[in-house]
Every structure is written in structure tokens, then in C-alpha cells.
Amino acid sequence: MADFSNSDFVTRCIHVGNDIDKETGAIRRPITMANSYRLPDDASTLNWSDPNNIIYTRTTSANQFYLQERLASLEGGEDCVVLATGVAALAGVFFSFIDQDAHVICTDVSYIAVYRLLHEYFPDKYGVEVSLVDTSNVEEVRKAIRPNTKLIHLETPGNPTTRVSDIAEIAELAHEAGALVSVDSTFASPFIQRPLELGADLVIHSLTKYINGHGDAMGGAVIGKTELIDKIKREAMVNIGGAISPFNAWLITRGIVTLPLRMKQHSETALRVAQFLEAYPGVTFVAYPGLESHPQHAIAKKQMHGLYSGVLSFGIDGDVARHNDFVNALQLIISAVSIGHDESLIVYTGPDDERINYYPEEFRKHGFLRFSVGLESANDIIKDLTQAFEKVGL
Numbered sequence: 091m092a093d094f095s096n097s098d099f100v101t102r103c104i105h106v107g108n109d110i111d112k113e114t115g116a117i118r119r120p121i122t123m124a125n126s127y128r129l130p131d132d133a134s135t136l137n138w139s140d141p142n143n144i145i146y147t148r149t150t151s152a153n154q155f156y157l158q159e160r161l162a163s164l165e166g167g168e169d170c171v172v173l174a175t176g177v178a179a180l181a182g183v184f185f186s187f188i189d190q191d192a193h194v195i196c197t198d199v200s201y202i203a204v205y206r207l208l209h210e211y212f213p214d215k216y217g218v219e220v221s222l223v224d225t226s227n228v229e230e231v232r233k234a235i236r237p238n239t240k241l242i243h244l245e246t247p248g249n250p251t252t253r254v255s256d257i258a259e260i261a262e263l264a265h266e267a268g269a270l271v272s273v274d275s276t277f278a279s280p281f282i283q284r285p286l287e288l289g290a291d292l293v294i295h296s297l298t299k300y301i302n303g304h305g306d307a308m309g310g311a312v313i314g315k316t317e318l319i320d321k322i323k324r325e326a327m328v329n330i331g332g333a334i335s336p337f338n339a340w341l342i343t344r345g346i347v348t349l350p351l352r353m354k355q356h357s358e359t360a361l362r363v364a365q366f367l368e369a370y371p372g373v374t375f376v377a378y379p380g381l382e383s384h385p386q387h388a389i390a391k392k393q394m395h396g397l398y399s400g401v402l403s404f405g406i407d408g409d410v411a412r413h414n415d416f417v418n419a420l421q422l423i424i425s426a427v428s429i430g431h432d433e434s435l436i437v438y439t440g441p442d443d444e445r446i447n448y449y450p451e452e453f454r455k456h457g458f459l460r461f462s463v464g465l466e467s468a469n470d471i472i473k474d475l476t477q478a479f480e481k482v483g484l
């Protein structure tokens with residue numbers, strides 16, 4: 091295979107991890123749906139759990155291997171581990187690096203499984219101390235650090251607040267304190283934000299979202315130094331068993347080919363939609379890192395390469411019933427969870443959500459709408475929002 095290490099990002103999206111198929115000459119690698127691989131003639135010294143030797147699909151598979159190579163290259167990391175879902179990747183980090191009686195700092199409003207693992211599971215089962223902190227405020231992070239702080243986990247931009255945390259400043263603080271920094275960079279994708287270049291130790295993705303981009307396969311990844319990734323492979327992948335299907339790994343590898351094009355389009359359309367919503371009288375607030383009004387717009391501008399991805403949250407003037415009526419009046423935009431798909435997706439979270447008290451004030455009163463702006467035309471998206479606003483009298 092040619093060496094693409096000096097190629098540009100967009101070129102590496104296409105070529106790293108691909109090769110000519112030796113058997114057929116096909117110019118792309120096939121999907122290898124196999125659980126087992128032929129052992130060497132002498133297997134007496136084999137490490138059966140070696141995550142870098144393709145023996146059994148739970149300990150790694152051919153398509154997983156190729157995807158790991160591509161993702162490591164795109165994030166600028168030494169190595170990568172791919173697992174079945176984003177949550178499997180996050181759990182892999184937590185189970186590998188949080189010891190009993192350690193202290194962990196985590197973004198206060200984060201993905202729900204992260205909140206439950208760190209706020210409930212680890213403290214209750216293993217006596218781990220966890221501080222949930224508004225990590226968009228570096229001073230709050232500094233104040234939360236303790237002598238036994240082992241991990242600072244950031245989610246930036248955060249789901250669903252879109253709050254942005256300063257990765258470089260927090261990485262510096264963490265390293266002074268001897269802690270690792272992991273960053274859930276799912277909302278940005280490596281085209282927009284590369285946490286390892288900013289000093290983070292581990293970057294985590296739900297591949298289910300922008301990286302696959304087509305809403306048809308789930309996966310998760312962690313990228314970082316070989317020593318750290320190897321620990322996750324040996325402890326979490328081999329022994330906990332959240333292996334990805336080779337088919338999903340193949341689909342995600344294919345999805346990445348268009349990542350740069352998609353991220354540019356998502357970002358451009360989302361900014362237009364955010365500006366439209368901000369100017370609309372019935373809209374109470376819009377949270378989007380690309381807007382000048384976003385409290386961390388300056389940090390976002392610094393670490394997100396001038397693009398702000400496709401997710402925004404907003405509020406409308408009205409009670410729960412009006413929110414439901416609004417969502418149900420939409421014709422193009424689909425009411426469904428997930429983000430980063432080709433189609434636009436919207437979710438209404440009501441004021442009785444289990445974490446509502448952690449959300450920023452404007453999110454709490456009547457709940458909020460999280461909107462993953464898809465790849466449809468901005469005109470059609472704005473037209474759909476407008477007709478739905480009119481239908482509910484806004």
C-alpha cells in the first residue's frame with residue numbers, strides 16, 4: 091500500500107485503510123463476514139487474546155482493523171480501537187482507566203450513558219468520586235481537581251447543550267495534576283476538531299453519528315497513544331466483548347469517504363438555520379457554537395477550524411403541548427433520536443427530563459428541541475420550520 095502519511099486530510103479519508111484485494115484485484119477491500127481466521131501451522135505459542143492479531147472477531151476482525159487505521163490517521167493518533175457503539179467506546183475508557191477510589195471530573199451535561207456510568211454506576215459500585223463540572227469554565231475545572239484525580243472527561247461540543255470546553259487549557263491543567271484527558275468529540279468529527287493535537291490523551295467518537303453519517307450502522311472508537319489504546323483493547327474489547335460487526339465496520343469505512351464534504355455542508359446549513367431561528371420571534375433561544383451569541387463562540391472558533399457542525403438546540407414560546415404540536419407539524423424534519431445523519435432529526439426534551447436541573451437556565455422552563463440539521467437544502471429545512479411555526483400559531 092502507498093504511504094499516505096503526508097497526504098491531506100481529505101485524501102486520507104479515501105485511501106488510508108484501503109488496498110487492492112489480493113485475491114480478485116478489486117480496488118476496494120471486501121467485507122469479511124467471518125468469526126474465525128486460519129491459525130498458523132504452529133499455534134503453540136499463540137496469544138489467543140492478542141488484539142493485534144486477527145484470530146477471532148471479538149478480538150479484532152479484518153474490517154475493524156482497516157477502519158482503525160483510517161481513524162487513527164484522521165485524528166493524528168498512534169492507534170485506535172473500534173467497538174460496537176459509542177457507549178462501548180466510552181465504557182472501554184472508563185473501565186480501563188478509572189481505578190477504585192479514584193476521582194474523576196466530567197462535563198456536567200453529557201451523553202446520558204456517561205452521566206449514568208460516572209454519576210451512578212462507578213460511585214455506587216466502586217466508590218469512585220465524581221465531580222460533574224461545567225467544563226466550559228476552566229476555573230471550575232481547576233477548583234475541582236484533587237490529589238487523586240485520574241481522569242478529566244470532556245464532551246465538546248456537549249450534547250445537547252452545545253457548550254464548548256477549552257481542550258488545550260484543560261489538558262494543561264490535567265497534565266500538571268497527573269490526570270488523563272479524554273474528549274468525546276462526536277459532535278465535531280475529526281474534520282472539524284482534533285483533540286489530540288490540542289493536548290488530549292484520548293479522543294472518543296460515536297461512529298454512529300457523523301463519521302458513518304448515513305444513519306445505518308453503529309460503532310464507537312477511541313484514538314490515542316499505542317500504550318493507552320492497547321490497554322483498552324486488552325481489557326475492554328477482549329474481556330467485555332463489545333466487538334463491532336465486520337459489516338458495520340465496512341459501512342463506516344465507506345461513510346468516511348465523504349466526511350469532509352458532509353461536514354462542510356452540515357456546518358453551512360446549520361449556521362443558516364441557526365441564524366433564521368435566532369431572528370424568529372417565537373424562538374426563545376438558540377444554542378449553536380457558530381453564532382456570535384454563543385457564550386463560548388471564541389473558544390469554538392479557536393479549536394473547531396471555523397466550522398461548527400450540524401447540531402443546535404433551541405426553545406420555542408409555549409408549553410409541552412405546543413412543543414409536541416410543533417414537532418408533529420414538521421413534514422421534512424423527522425422526530426427521532428440520533429444526530430449526524432443525512433436526514434434532519436429533531437427531538438423534544440420536556441421539562442420533566444431526569445437531568446433537567448443540570449441544563450442551562452433557558453433549557454429548563456419548557457424543555458428544548460435538539461435539532462440535527464441534515465443534508466437537505468437549507469431552503470427546504472427553513473420552509474418546513476416556517477410552516478410548522480405557523481401551524482402552531484408562532
Ligand SMILES: *Cc1c(COP(=O)(O)O)cnc(C)c1O
Nearest residue numbers: 175176177201249276296298309
Ligand atoms: C450518540 C452519542 C454517544 C453514544 O453513541 P452510540 O453509538 O449511540 O452508543 C456518545 N456521545 C455523544 C456525544 C453522542 O452524541
